Amino acid sequence: MVRAGMGDASLVLVIPSLWASDIDAEDQGTMLRGLAIMNVYPSTNMRLMLLRSMNKKIAVQLGFMPSRCFSISEQKTSLFALSCAVRGFSTLITLCLMELHPDNLVHAKKELGVEDPWVQEYADGRKFSLRAFMLSAKHEGSTFAQFAGQCIERNILPLA
Structure with missing residues (x-):
C-alpha cells in the first residue's frame, strides 16, 4: 500500500x-x-x-x-437504459473513446457504400475524440452555462 x-x-x-x-x-x-x-x-x-x-x-x-x-x-444496466432513452448515446460515448485512423475511415465509408447523409455525419464524427483536462483557476466561481459558452466559442463541447 x-x-x-x-x-x-x-x-x-x-x-x-x-x-x-x-x-x-x-x-x-x-x-x-x-x-x-x-x-x-x-x-x-x-x-x-x-x-x-x-x-x-x-x-x-x-x-x-x-x-x-x-x-x-x-x-451496465444504467448505461443500457440511458442508451434506450437517448438515441445515439452509447454510440456517442463509444466513438469518443475510440479513435479511428483516417485510412480506416476511408475504407469504412467505401465498405458501407451508402450515400445517405447519416453515413457522412457518422464518418465525420469519427474524427473527434474525447479529452479530459483540469480547469484553470480563472473559471472558479463560473456557472456551467458560463463555462460552456466560453467552450463553444473555441469549438469545444463540454460534457459534465
Whole structure:
C-alpha cells in the first residue's frame, strides 16, 4: 500500500478482475482489500467496484458507504437504459473513446457504400475524440452555462 502511494492518493479505486470464474469470491476479495485499505488509511477517499449488485449490500454491512461502492452490473444496466432513452448515446460515448485512423475511415465509408447523409455525419464524427483536462483557476466561481459558452466559442463541447 505504501508503494502504491495510497496514503497520498486523492482517490483509491479497488477494482476486481472482470474475468474471474467465481464472481462472489472475487467480490469477497475486493471487499477484503477495501477493508485493509480502510484500516490502514481511514481517511482515504476510496471507491469499491463489485461485480454483483447483491454484494453491494454486504459491502455496506461491512462499513462501506453506499455512495462509495457500486456494481459493474448496475453500471451496465444504467448505461443500457440511458442508451434506450437517448438515441445515439452509447454510440456517442463509444466513438469518443475510440479513435479511428483516417485510412480506416476511408475504407469504412467505401465498405458501407451508402450515400445517405447519416453515413457522412457518422464518418465525420469519427474524427473527434474525447479529452479530459483540469480547469484553470480563472473559471472558479463560473456557472456551467458560463463555462460552456466560453467552450463553444473555441469549438469545444463540454460534457459534465
